[in-house]
Amino acid sequence: MNLRLLVCLLIICLAGACAHRANNYNVGTVNTTKADESKTVFKRFPGEICMINDSIAALANSAQVLSLYNIHSGVNIANSGIEKTNFDSLIGVTYQKKYEGVKRFVYGSGFELNGNNYQLGSFVHSENRFFIHVSTVVEVYDLEDSPDQRPANASKDTNMIMMDYLNFIFVADADLKIEKIYPLYAESISRKKNFYPYYQKNFYVENNALYVPVGRMDEPFKELEKKMNCDPGNYSLVCFNFNRENAADFFLDFKHADFSDFRLRDYIESPFSFFKWDDKLLFCNGKEIYDVKSGEKLFDKKELDSDGHEWIYKFRIKDDRLLLITGKMPDAKEIAAKKENGEQATCKYKFKIIDQKTSESVAEYPLPGITSAIGFSDEQIVYMDRDKENYSFKYIRYNEN
Amino acid sequence: MKIKPALFVFFLLVCSCSCKQQEQKTASFLHSAIELLPIDKDKNIIIYSINPNDCINCLYGFTEINDHLEHAANAKLYVMYVEREVEKNDLIRTTKNIPLRDSVNRVIVWNKELFMKTLSYSNAAARLSTLTIYNYKSDSVIYSQPVKYIPDARKLDVFLENK
Secondary structure, eight states: OOHHHHHHHHHHHHHHHHHHHHHHEEEEEEEEEEEEOSSSOOOOOOOOOEEEEEEEEEEEETTTEEEEEEETOOOOOEEEEEEEEHHHHHHHTOOOOOOTTTEEEOOOOOGGGGGOOEEEEEEEEETTTTEEEEEEEEEEEEEETTTTTOBEEEEEEEEOOOOEEEEEEEOOOOOOOOEEEEEEEHHHHHHHHEEEEEEGGEEEEEEEEEEEEEEEETSSSOOOOOOOOOOOTTTEEEEEETTEEEEEEEEEEETSSTTTBHHHHHHHHOEEEEETTTEEEEEEEOEEEEEETTOOEEEEEEOOTTTTTEEEEEEETTTTEEEEEEEEEOEEEEEEHHTTTTTOOOEEEEEEEETTTTTOEEEEEEOOOOSSOOOOOSEEEEEEEEOSSSEEEEEEEEEEE | OOOOOOHHHHHHHHHHHHHHHHSSSSOOOOHHHHSSSSSSOOOOOOEEETTTTTTTHHHHHHHHHHHHHHHSSSSSSESOOOHHHHHHHHHHOOOSSSSOOOBTTEEEEEHHHHHHHHTTTTOOOOTTEEEEETTTTTTEEEEEEEEGGGGOGGGGGGTTTTO
Protein backbone atom coordinates (compact mmCIF):
# COMPACT_ATOMS: atom_id res chain seq x y z
CA MET A 1 0.00 0.00 0.00
CA ASN A 2 2.76 2.37 0.98
CA LEU A 3 4.71 1.45 -2.15
CA ARG A 4 1.66 2.14 -4.37
CA LEU A 5 1.21 5.51 -2.70
CA LEU A 6 4.88 6.29 -3.22
CA VAL A 7 4.71 5.37 -6.93
CA CYS A 8 1.56 7.51 -7.35
CA LEU A 9 3.24 10.45 -5.62
CA LEU A 10 6.32 10.01 -7.80
CA ILE A 11 4.22 10.02 -10.98
CA ILE A 12 2.36 13.13 -9.84
CA CYS A 13 5.66 14.85 -9.04
CA LEU A 14 7.14 13.91 -12.41
CA ALA A 15 4.05 15.12 -14.26
CA GLY A 16 4.18 18.34 -12.27
CA ALA A 17 7.84 18.81 -13.12
CA CYS A 18 7.13 18.32 -16.82
CA ALA A 19 4.24 20.79 -16.72
CA HIS A 20 6.45 23.21 -14.86
CA ARG A 21 9.12 23.01 -17.57
CA ALA A 22 6.53 23.40 -20.25
CA ASN A 23 5.18 26.66 -18.95
CA ASN A 24 8.04 28.17 -17.04
CA TYR A 25 9.24 30.75 -19.51
CA ASN A 26 10.20 34.13 -18.12
CA VAL A 27 9.53 37.03 -20.43
CA GLY A 28 10.60 40.34 -18.88
CA THR A 29 9.34 43.87 -19.24
CA VAL A 30 10.37 46.35 -21.91
CA ASN A 31 13.65 48.23 -21.31
CA THR A 32 14.44 51.45 -23.15
CA THR A 33 17.77 53.06 -24.16
CA LYS A 34 18.15 56.25 -26.19
CA ALA A 35 20.07 55.67 -29.43
CA ASP A 36 23.29 57.62 -29.96
CA GLU A 37 23.04 59.77 -33.11
CA SER A 38 26.35 61.62 -32.79
CA LYS A 39 27.95 59.75 -35.73
CA THR A 40 25.01 58.70 -37.85
CA VAL A 41 21.47 60.05 -37.84
CA PHE A 42 18.36 57.88 -38.05
CA LYS A 43 16.07 59.01 -40.86
CA ARG A 44 13.68 56.11 -40.48
CA PHE A 45 13.49 52.80 -38.65
CA PRO A 46 16.17 50.33 -39.68
CA GLY A 47 15.10 47.82 -42.30
CA GLU A 48 16.84 45.03 -40.44
CA ILE A 49 18.09 44.44 -36.88
CA CYS A 50 20.46 41.54 -36.30
CA MET A 51 21.74 40.62 -32.84
CA ILE A 52 25.47 39.79 -32.91
CA ASN A 53 25.62 38.84 -29.23
CA ASP A 54 23.72 39.66 -26.05
CA SER A 55 24.52 43.39 -26.28
CA ILE A 56 25.54 44.27 -29.83
CA ALA A 57 23.04 44.80 -32.62
CA ALA A 58 23.78 45.46 -36.29
CA LEU A 59 21.31 47.76 -38.06
CA ALA A 60 20.77 48.82 -41.64
CA ASN A 61 20.29 52.52 -40.96
CA SER A 62 18.30 54.65 -43.43
CA ALA A 63 19.33 52.37 -46.33
CA GLN A 64 22.76 54.00 -46.23
CA VAL A 65 24.89 52.75 -43.38
CA LEU A 66 25.39 49.46 -41.57
CA SER A 67 25.92 50.34 -37.92
CA LEU A 68 26.80 48.50 -34.72
CA TYR A 69 25.14 49.59 -31.49
CA ASN A 70 25.32 48.51 -27.91
CA ILE A 71 21.61 48.28 -27.20
CA HIS A 72 22.08 48.46 -23.43
CA SER A 73 23.98 51.77 -23.52
CA GLY A 74 22.69 53.05 -26.88
CA VAL A 75 26.27 53.78 -28.04
CA ASN A 76 27.03 53.68 -31.77
CA ILE A 77 30.17 51.49 -31.90
CA ALA A 78 31.00 51.41 -35.62
CA ASN A 79 29.63 52.34 -39.06
CA SER A 80 30.32 50.83 -42.45
CA GLY A 81 32.52 52.74 -44.89
CA ILE A 82 30.32 52.21 -47.94
CA GLU A 83 29.82 55.95 -48.41
CA LYS A 84 33.52 56.25 -49.28
CA THR A 85 33.11 53.96 -52.30
CA ASN A 86 33.74 55.56 -55.68
CA PHE A 87 31.07 53.77 -57.72
CA ASP A 88 32.29 55.23 -60.99
CA SER A 89 35.66 53.49 -60.69
CA LEU A 90 34.09 50.40 -59.09
CA ILE A 91 31.79 49.93 -62.10
CA GLY A 92 34.77 50.55 -64.40
CA VAL A 93 36.71 47.61 -63.00
CA THR A 94 33.70 45.31 -62.62
CA TYR A 95 30.70 45.55 -64.97
CA GLN A 96 32.38 47.72 -67.61
CA LYS A 97 35.39 45.39 -67.79
CA LYS A 98 33.25 42.26 -67.97
CA TYR A 99 30.92 43.60 -70.68
CA GLU A 100 33.55 45.54 -72.67
CA GLY A 101 32.37 46.00 -76.26
CA VAL A 102 28.90 44.70 -75.38
CA LYS A 103 27.50 47.32 -73.02
CA ARG A 104 28.44 50.78 -71.95
CA PHE A 105 27.70 51.91 -68.42
CA VAL A 106 27.38 55.65 -67.88
CA TYR A 107 27.49 56.56 -64.26
CA GLY A 108 26.32 60.09 -63.52
CA SER A 109 26.76 62.00 -60.34
CA GLY A 110 23.71 60.19 -59.02
CA PHE A 111 21.12 61.73 -56.78
CA GLU A 112 23.44 62.39 -53.86
CA LEU A 113 20.62 63.33 -51.57
CA ASN A 114 21.85 62.08 -48.20
CA GLY A 115 25.36 62.53 -49.63
CA ASN A 116 25.27 59.13 -51.30
CA ASN A 117 24.21 57.51 -54.51
CA TYR A 118 23.59 53.93 -53.52
CA GLN A 119 21.12 52.03 -51.41
CA LEU A 120 21.98 49.48 -48.78
CA GLY A 121 19.36 46.76 -48.80
CA SER A 122 19.54 43.85 -46.43
CA PHE A 123 22.60 42.30 -44.81
CA VAL A 124 23.68 39.03 -43.24
CA HIS A 125 25.99 38.28 -40.34
CA SER A 126 27.67 34.97 -41.09
CA GLU A 127 31.12 33.42 -40.57
CA ASN A 128 32.03 36.41 -38.36
CA ARG A 129 31.59 38.78 -41.30
CA PHE A 130 28.90 41.05 -42.66
CA PHE A 131 27.62 40.53 -46.18
CA ILE A 132 25.84 43.67 -47.32
CA HIS A 133 23.65 44.03 -50.41
CA VAL A 134 24.32 47.38 -52.10
CA SER A 135 22.72 48.63 -55.31
CA THR A 136 23.20 51.70 -57.45
CA VAL A 137 21.64 52.90 -60.73
CA VAL A 138 23.40 53.58 -64.02
CA GLU A 139 22.52 54.36 -67.62
CA VAL A 140 23.13 51.24 -69.72
CA TYR A 141 23.69 51.29 -73.49
CA ASP A 142 23.73 48.10 -75.52
CA LEU A 143 26.57 48.36 -78.02
CA GLU A 144 25.95 45.08 -79.84
CA ASP A 145 22.37 45.74 -80.92
CA SER A 146 22.74 49.35 -81.91
CA PRO A 147 25.82 51.11 -83.21
CA ASP A 148 24.20 54.44 -82.36
CA GLN A 149 24.38 53.40 -78.71
CA ARG A 150 20.65 53.12 -78.31
CA PRO A 151 19.78 52.15 -74.75
CA ALA A 152 19.56 48.41 -74.02
CA ASN A 153 16.02 47.01 -74.35
CA ALA A 154 14.66 50.30 -75.72
CA SER A 155 12.52 50.13 -78.83
CA LYS A 156 14.11 51.47 -82.03
CA ASP A 157 12.05 54.65 -82.17
CA THR A 158 12.75 55.98 -78.71
CA ASN A 159 15.62 57.83 -77.14
CA MET A 160 14.63 56.80 -73.66
CA ILE A 161 17.50 56.48 -71.24
CA MET A 162 17.59 52.94 -69.84
CA MET A 163 18.42 52.95 -66.17
CA ASP A 164 19.41 49.71 -64.54
CA TYR A 165 20.32 48.59 -61.05
CA LEU A 166 23.79 47.19 -60.53
CA ASN A 167 24.02 44.95 -57.49
CA PHE A 168 27.01 44.19 -55.30
CA ILE A 169 27.76 42.28 -52.13
CA PHE A 170 30.11 44.20 -49.87
CA VAL A 171 31.95 42.01 -47.36
CA ALA A 172 32.91 43.71 -44.10
CA ASP A 173 34.86 42.37 -41.12
CA ALA A 174 33.57 42.32 -37.54
CA ASP A 175 34.44 46.04 -37.20
CA LEU A 176 32.60 46.86 -40.44
CA LYS A 177 35.75 47.54 -42.47
CA ILE A 178 35.10 46.66 -46.11
CA GLU A 179 37.29 43.72 -47.18
CA LYS A 180 35.89 42.71 -50.56
CA ILE A 181 33.27 43.70 -53.10
CA TYR A 182 31.55 41.08 -55.26
CA PRO A 183 29.63 42.26 -58.36
CA LEU A 184 26.55 40.09 -58.86
CA TYR A 185 26.95 39.19 -62.54
CA ALA A 186 25.30 35.80 -62.29
CA GLU A 187 21.82 37.22 -61.82
CA SER A 188 21.56 37.48 -65.61
CA ILE A 189 21.68 33.65 -65.67
CA SER A 190 18.66 33.34 -63.42
CA ARG A 191 16.84 35.99 -65.48
CA LYS A 192 17.29 33.83 -68.56
CA LYS A 193 15.40 31.10 -66.70
CA ASN A 194 12.60 33.55 -65.94
CA PHE A 195 13.58 34.18 -62.31
CA TYR A 196 15.01 37.32 -60.78
CA PRO A 197 16.87 37.48 -57.46
CA TYR A 198 14.79 39.30 -54.90
CA TYR A 199 17.51 40.70 -52.61
CA GLN A 200 15.07 42.96 -50.77
CA LYS A 201 13.36 39.84 -49.36
CA ASN A 202 16.52 38.80 -47.49
CA PHE A 203 19.42 36.50 -48.31
CA TYR A 204 22.06 34.30 -46.69
CA VAL A 205 25.75 33.64 -47.34
CA GLU A 206 27.87 30.66 -46.33
CA ASN A 207 30.97 29.10 -47.90
CA ASN A 208 30.95 31.66 -50.73
CA ALA A 209 27.39 30.67 -51.66
CA LEU A 210 24.73 33.39 -51.75
CA TYR A 211 21.13 32.17 -51.30
CA VAL A 212 18.47 34.63 -52.47
CA PRO A 213 14.65 34.31 -52.74
CA VAL A 214 13.44 34.54 -56.33
CA GLY A 215 10.57 36.24 -58.07
CA ARG A 216 9.13 35.24 -61.43
CA MET A 217 9.62 37.60 -64.37
CA ASP A 218 6.18 36.72 -65.77
CA GLU A 219 4.31 37.76 -62.62
CA PRO A 220 3.86 41.52 -62.92
CA PHE A 221 3.55 43.53 -59.73
CA LYS A 222 0.33 45.15 -60.92
CA GLU A 223 -1.56 41.87 -60.48
CA LEU A 224 -1.06 41.79 -56.76
CA GLU A 225 -4.31 40.08 -55.83
CA LYS A 226 -3.77 37.21 -58.24
CA LYS A 227 -2.89 33.80 -56.82
CA MET A 228 0.75 32.93 -57.28
CA ASN A 229 1.81 30.56 -60.00
CA CYS A 230 2.49 27.39 -58.02
CA ASP A 231 3.83 25.32 -60.87
CA PRO A 232 5.94 22.56 -59.22
CA GLY A 233 8.81 23.61 -61.49
CA ASN A 234 9.08 26.93 -59.63
CA TYR A 235 11.76 27.51 -57.04
CA SER A 236 11.98 29.49 -53.81
CA LEU A 237 15.69 30.27 -53.83
CA VAL A 238 18.53 30.83 -56.24
CA CYS A 239 22.14 30.30 -55.17
CA PHE A 240 25.06 32.22 -56.69
CA ASN A 241 28.66 31.38 -55.91
CA PHE A 242 31.24 34.14 -55.51
CA ASN A 243 33.89 31.89 -57.04
CA ARG A 244 31.81 30.78 -60.04
CA GLU A 245 30.54 34.00 -61.57
CA ASN A 246 28.45 32.34 -64.29
CA ALA A 247 26.65 29.77 -62.18
CA ALA A 248 23.18 29.80 -60.64
CA ASP A 249 21.66 26.85 -58.77
CA PHE A 250 18.07 26.66 -57.61
CA PHE A 251 16.71 25.28 -54.33
CA LEU A 252 13.41 24.44 -52.65
CA ASP A 253 11.15 23.71 -55.58
CA PHE A 254 7.40 24.17 -55.15
CA LYS A 255 6.90 20.43 -54.64
CA HIS A 256 8.55 20.97 -51.26
CA ALA A 257 7.84 24.61 -50.48
CA ASP A 258 4.15 25.44 -50.17
CA PHE A 259 3.01 28.78 -51.60
CA SER A 260 -0.42 27.47 -52.58
CA ASP A 261 -2.38 30.04 -50.55
CA PHE A 262 -0.15 33.00 -51.47
CA ARG A 263 -1.37 35.90 -53.56
CA LEU A 264 1.40 37.86 -55.30
CA ARG A 265 0.86 40.54 -52.64
CA ASP A 266 1.58 37.97 -49.91
CA TYR A 267 4.78 36.97 -51.65
CA ILE A 268 5.97 40.57 -51.81
CA GLU A 269 4.89 41.58 -48.31
CA SER A 270 5.56 38.38 -46.38
CA PRO A 271 8.69 38.23 -44.20
CA PHE A 272 11.29 35.75 -45.50
CA SER A 273 14.04 34.67 -43.10
CA PHE A 274 17.00 32.33 -42.80
CA PHE A 275 18.57 30.62 -39.79
CA LYS A 276 21.67 28.49 -39.55
CA TRP A 277 20.99 25.51 -37.29
CA ASP A 278 23.99 23.21 -36.77
CA ASP A 279 24.98 22.27 -40.31
CA LYS A 280 21.56 22.99 -41.79
CA LEU A 281 20.45 26.21 -43.46
CA LEU A 282 16.76 26.81 -42.71
CA PHE A 283 14.45 29.06 -44.71
CA CYS A 284 11.05 30.41 -43.68
CA ASN A 285 8.64 31.72 -46.30
CA GLY A 286 6.59 33.49 -43.64
CA LYS A 287 4.38 30.46 -43.02
CA GLU A 288 6.52 27.32 -42.98
CA ILE A 289 10.13 26.46 -42.22
CA TYR A 290 12.20 24.23 -44.51
CA ASP A 291 15.69 22.78 -44.69
CA VAL A 292 17.06 24.43 -47.84
CA LYS A 293 19.14 21.48 -49.08
CA SER A 294 16.81 18.54 -48.37
CA GLY A 295 13.47 20.35 -48.67
CA GLU A 296 12.37 18.77 -45.36
CA LYS A 297 9.60 20.73 -43.64
CA LEU A 298 10.39 21.60 -40.01
CA PHE A 299 7.31 23.66 -39.22
CA ASP A 300 3.86 23.44 -40.77
CA LYS A 301 1.56 26.41 -41.23
CA LYS A 302 -1.33 24.56 -39.56
CA GLU A 303 0.34 25.49 -36.24
CA LEU A 304 -0.40 29.17 -37.00
CA ASP A 305 -3.81 30.85 -36.63
CA SER A 306 -6.25 29.12 -38.95
CA ASP A 307 -7.52 32.38 -40.52
CA GLY A 308 -4.25 32.60 -42.49
CA HIS A 309 -3.39 36.11 -41.31
CA GLU A 310 -0.58 35.13 -38.96
CA TRP A 311 2.97 35.32 -40.37
CA ILE A 312 6.35 34.27 -38.99
CA TYR A 313 8.62 37.33 -38.86
CA LYS A 314 11.68 35.76 -37.25
CA PHE A 315 12.57 32.32 -36.00
CA ARG A 316 15.40 30.50 -34.30
CA ILE A 317 16.02 27.15 -32.64
CA LYS A 318 17.40 27.00 -29.12
CA ASP A 319 17.95 23.58 -27.54
CA ASP A 320 14.83 21.67 -28.55
CA ARG A 321 12.62 24.74 -28.74
CA LEU A 322 11.50 26.50 -31.88
CA LEU A 323 11.19 30.21 -31.04
CA LEU A 324 8.97 32.28 -33.29
CA ILE A 325 8.10 35.95 -33.54
CA THR A 326 4.77 35.98 -35.34
CA GLY A 327 2.64 38.92 -36.38
CA LYS A 328 -0.94 39.41 -37.40
CA MET A 329 -1.83 42.37 -39.56
CA PRO A 330 -5.10 44.14 -38.69
CA ASP A 331 -7.99 43.51 -41.07
CA ALA A 332 -9.73 46.27 -43.05
CA LYS A 333 -12.48 46.68 -40.38
CA GLU A 334 -9.95 47.20 -37.60
CA ILE A 335 -7.92 49.64 -39.71
CA ALA A 336 -11.08 51.68 -40.43
CA ALA A 337 -12.19 51.65 -36.78
CA LYS A 338 -8.78 52.78 -35.54
CA LYS A 339 -8.63 55.50 -38.21
CA GLU A 340 -11.99 56.84 -37.06
CA ASN A 341 -10.53 57.27 -33.57
CA GLY A 342 -7.44 58.95 -35.00
CA GLU A 343 -5.26 55.92 -34.20
CA GLN A 344 -3.13 53.76 -36.39
CA ALA A 345 -3.72 50.01 -36.50
CA THR A 346 -0.49 48.07 -36.03
CA CYS A 347 0.61 44.49 -36.46
CA LYS A 348 0.00 42.35 -33.36
CA TYR A 349 3.17 40.46 -32.56
CA LYS A 350 3.52 37.34 -30.45
CA PHE A 351 6.48 35.46 -29.07
CA LYS A 352 5.78 31.74 -29.44
CA ILE A 353 7.71 28.82 -28.03
CA ILE A 354 7.12 25.51 -29.73
CA ASP A 355 8.46 22.06 -28.92
CA GLN A 356 10.60 21.39 -31.95
CA LYS A 357 10.13 17.60 -31.83
CA THR A 358 6.37 17.40 -31.26
CA SER A 359 5.40 20.77 -32.85
CA GLU A 360 3.24 21.41 -29.76
CA SER A 361 2.94 24.91 -28.38
CA VAL A 362 4.82 25.36 -25.10
CA ALA A 363 3.92 28.98 -24.39
CA GLU A 364 3.11 32.23 -26.13
CA TYR A 365 3.32 35.88 -25.10
CA PRO A 366 1.84 38.97 -26.74
CA LEU A 367 4.44 41.63 -27.53
CA PRO A 368 3.80 45.38 -27.25
CA GLY A 369 2.96 47.48 -30.34
CA ILE A 370 6.03 47.39 -32.60
CA THR A 371 6.47 49.36 -35.81
CA SER A 372 10.18 48.77 -36.51
CA ALA A 373 12.12 45.69 -37.58
CA ILE A 374 12.66 43.12 -34.83
CA GLY A 375 15.96 41.58 -33.76
CA PHE A 376 16.13 38.29 -31.95
CA SER A 377 18.83 36.50 -29.96
CA ASP A 378 18.81 33.50 -27.62
CA GLU A 379 18.03 35.83 -24.73
CA GLN A 380 16.40 38.99 -26.03
CA ILE A 381 13.88 40.47 -28.40
CA VAL A 382 14.99 43.89 -29.67
CA TYR A 383 13.20 46.59 -31.65
CA MET A 384 13.22 50.37 -32.03
CA ASP A 385 10.84 53.14 -31.18
CA ARG A 386 10.85 56.92 -31.61
CA ASP A 387 9.24 60.03 -30.28
CA LYS A 388 9.34 63.55 -31.74
CA GLU A 389 13.00 64.03 -30.84
CA ASN A 390 14.72 60.69 -30.35
CA TYR A 391 15.06 57.14 -31.54
CA SER A 392 15.47 54.48 -28.86
CA PHE A 393 16.19 50.77 -28.48
CA LYS A 394 13.66 48.58 -26.73
CA TYR A 395 14.60 45.15 -25.48
CA ILE A 396 12.80 42.36 -23.68
CA ARG A 397 14.79 39.61 -21.98
CA TYR A 398 13.52 36.05 -21.88
CA ASN A 399 14.72 32.71 -20.58
CA GLU A 400 13.47 29.25 -19.76
CA ASN A 401 13.88 28.01 -16.19
CA MET B 1 -47.52 94.77 -35.82
CA LYS B 2 -46.95 95.73 -39.46
CA ILE B 3 -43.58 95.22 -41.22
CA LYS B 4 -42.70 97.98 -43.66
CA PRO B 5 -42.01 96.64 -47.22
CA ALA B 6 -38.71 98.56 -47.45
CA LEU B 7 -37.46 96.98 -44.24
CA PHE B 8 -38.48 93.52 -45.52
CA VAL B 9 -36.53 94.03 -48.78
CA PHE B 10 -33.50 95.20 -46.80
CA PHE B 11 -33.72 92.07 -44.63
CA LEU B 12 -33.85 89.84 -47.74
CA LEU B 13 -30.80 91.62 -49.22
CA VAL B 14 -28.77 91.08 -46.04
CA CYS B 15 -29.73 87.37 -46.07
CA SER B 16 -28.74 86.89 -49.70
CA CYS B 17 -25.41 88.65 -49.17
CA SER B 18 -24.50 86.42 -46.23
CA CYS B 19 -25.42 83.33 -48.31
CA LYS B 20 -23.11 84.49 -51.12
CA GLN B 21 -20.29 84.94 -48.62
CA GLN B 22 -20.66 81.32 -47.53
CA GLU B 23 -20.50 80.08 -51.11
CA GLN B 24 -17.18 81.85 -51.75
CA LYS B 25 -14.33 79.49 -52.53
CA THR B 26 -11.90 79.15 -49.64
CA ALA B 27 -8.19 79.18 -50.43
CA SER B 28 -6.44 75.82 -50.66
CA PHE B 29 -3.88 74.68 -48.09
CA LEU B 30 -1.19 75.20 -50.74
CA HIS B 31 -2.31 78.81 -51.23
CA SER B 32 -2.16 79.41 -47.47
CA ALA B 33 1.23 77.72 -47.21
CA ILE B 34 2.72 79.82 -50.02
CA GLU B 35 1.04 83.11 -49.09
CA LEU B 36 3.80 84.39 -46.81
CA LEU B 37 6.78 82.83 -48.60
CA PRO B 38 9.22 85.32 -50.21
CA ILE B 39 8.92 83.97 -53.76
CA ASP B 40 7.58 85.25 -57.07
CA LYS B 41 3.91 84.32 -57.15
CA ASP B 42 3.15 85.73 -60.62
CA LYS B 43 4.67 82.82 -62.51
CA ASN B 44 3.74 79.19 -61.99
CA ILE B 45 5.52 77.76 -58.97
CA ILE B 46 7.54 74.53 -59.13
CA ILE B 47 7.00 72.43 -56.01
CA TYR B 48 9.27 69.48 -55.32
CA SER B 49 7.93 67.22 -52.57
CA ILE B 50 10.92 65.16 -51.57
CA ASN B 51 11.16 62.11 -49.36
CA PRO B 52 14.89 61.57 -48.73
CA ASN B 53 14.08 57.94 -47.95
CA ASP B 54 12.60 57.33 -51.40
CA CYS B 55 14.09 54.67 -53.69
CA ILE B 56 17.27 55.60 -55.56
CA ASN B 57 15.50 55.49 -58.90
CA CYS B 58 12.97 58.11 -57.74
CA LEU B 59 15.65 60.34 -56.28
CA TYR B 60 17.75 59.96 -59.40
CA GLY B 61 14.74 61.08 -61.45
CA PHE B 62 14.26 64.00 -59.13
CA THR B 63 17.82 65.30 -59.61
CA GLU B 64 17.47 64.94 -63.40
CA ILE B 65 14.33 67.08 -63.32
CA ASN B 66 15.85 69.53 -60.87
CA ASP B 67 18.90 69.95 -63.11
CA HIS B 68 16.70 70.55 -66.14
CA LEU B 69 14.48 73.12 -64.41
CA GLU B 70 17.35 74.79 -62.57
CA HIS B 71 17.47 77.77 -64.94
CA ALA B 72 13.71 78.28 -65.21
CA ALA B 73 12.74 81.70 -63.88
CA ASN B 74 9.88 80.22 -61.88
CA ALA B 75 9.92 80.15 -58.09
CA LYS B 76 10.89 76.82 -56.53
CA LEU B 77 9.53 75.36 -53.35
CA TYR B 78 11.13 72.24 -51.85
CA VAL B 79 8.86 70.47 -49.37
CA MET B 80 10.94 68.01 -47.41
CA TYR B 81 9.48 64.98 -45.62
CA VAL B 82 11.70 65.72 -42.62
CA GLU B 83 10.92 67.38 -39.33
CA ARG B 84 13.55 66.46 -36.74
CA GLU B 85 16.20 69.16 -36.44
CA VAL B 86 19.01 66.61 -36.31
CA GLU B 87 17.87 65.02 -39.60
CA LYS B 88 17.45 68.41 -41.24
CA ASN B 89 20.98 69.50 -40.27
CA ASP B 90 22.41 66.18 -41.43
CA LEU B 91 20.75 66.52 -44.85
CA ILE B 92 21.92 70.11 -45.26
CA ARG B 93 25.46 69.02 -44.37
CA THR B 94 25.61 65.96 -46.63
CA THR B 95 23.56 66.83 -49.71
CA LYS B 96 25.94 67.93 -52.43
CA ASN B 97 24.00 68.70 -55.59
CA ILE B 98 20.91 70.49 -54.24
CA PRO B 99 21.34 73.53 -52.01
CA LEU B 100 19.00 72.90 -49.11
CA ARG B 101 19.06 76.46 -47.86
CA ASP B 102 16.71 79.28 -48.86
CA SER B 103 17.93 81.63 -51.59
CA VAL B 104 16.41 84.07 -54.08
CA ASN B 105 13.08 82.74 -55.30
CA ARG B 106 13.79 79.34 -53.73
CA VAL B 107 12.43 78.20 -50.35
CA ILE B 108 12.88 74.95 -48.43
CA VAL B 109 10.02 73.89 -46.16
CA TRP B 110 10.68 71.07 -43.68
CA ASN B 111 7.20 69.82 -42.99
CA LYS B 112 5.82 66.28 -43.23
CA GLU B 113 2.20 67.41 -43.13
CA LEU B 114 2.59 69.75 -46.11
CA PHE B 115 4.44 66.98 -47.96
CA MET B 116 1.54 64.55 -47.43
CA LYS B 117 -1.06 67.16 -48.44
CA THR B 118 0.81 68.00 -51.64
CA LEU B 119 0.89 64.31 -52.50
CA SER B 120 -2.90 64.24 -52.58
CA TYR B 121 -2.89 66.14 -55.92
CA SER B 122 -1.17 63.33 -57.75
CA ASN B 123 -2.87 60.44 -55.96
CA ALA B 124 0.64 59.17 -55.30
CA ALA B 125 1.18 56.17 -53.10
CA ALA B 126 2.36 57.00 -49.60
CA ARG B 127 5.52 59.09 -49.41
CA LEU B 128 6.51 59.03 -53.08
CA SER B 129 8.49 62.07 -54.14
CA THR B 130 6.37 64.19 -56.49
CA LEU B 131 6.59 67.25 -58.72
CA THR B 132 3.73 69.76 -58.67
CA ILE B 133 3.37 72.90 -60.77
CA TYR B 134 1.00 75.38 -59.17
CA ASN B 135 -0.55 78.69 -60.14
CA TYR B 136 -0.93 80.89 -57.08
CA LYS B 137 -3.24 83.52 -58.56
CA SER B 138 -5.88 81.07 -59.71
CA ASP B 139 -5.07 78.73 -56.79
CA SER B 140 -4.93 75.77 -59.13
CA VAL B 141 -2.64 72.83 -59.71
CA ILE B 142 -1.41 72.75 -63.31
CA TYR B 143 0.52 69.50 -63.09
CA SER B 144 1.25 66.91 -60.41
CA GLN B 145 2.97 63.59 -60.85
CA PRO B 146 5.16 61.25 -58.81
CA VAL B 147 8.74 61.74 -60.01
CA LYS B 148 9.08 58.08 -60.95
CA TYR B 149 6.29 58.47 -63.55
CA ILE B 150 7.80 61.51 -65.31
CA PRO B 151 9.52 60.07 -68.39
CA ASP B 152 11.14 63.20 -69.73
CA ALA B 153 11.91 66.43 -67.86
CA ARG B 154 11.80 68.43 -71.12
CA LYS B 155 8.04 67.83 -71.38
CA LEU B 156 7.52 69.86 -68.22
CA ASP B 157 8.50 73.14 -69.89
CA VAL B 158 5.01 73.71 -71.29
CA PHE B 159 3.53 73.75 -67.79
CA LEU B 160 5.81 76.53 -66.60
CA GLU B 161 4.20 79.33 -68.56
CA ASN B 162 1.04 81.02 -67.33
CA LYS B 163 -1.85 80.48 -69.70
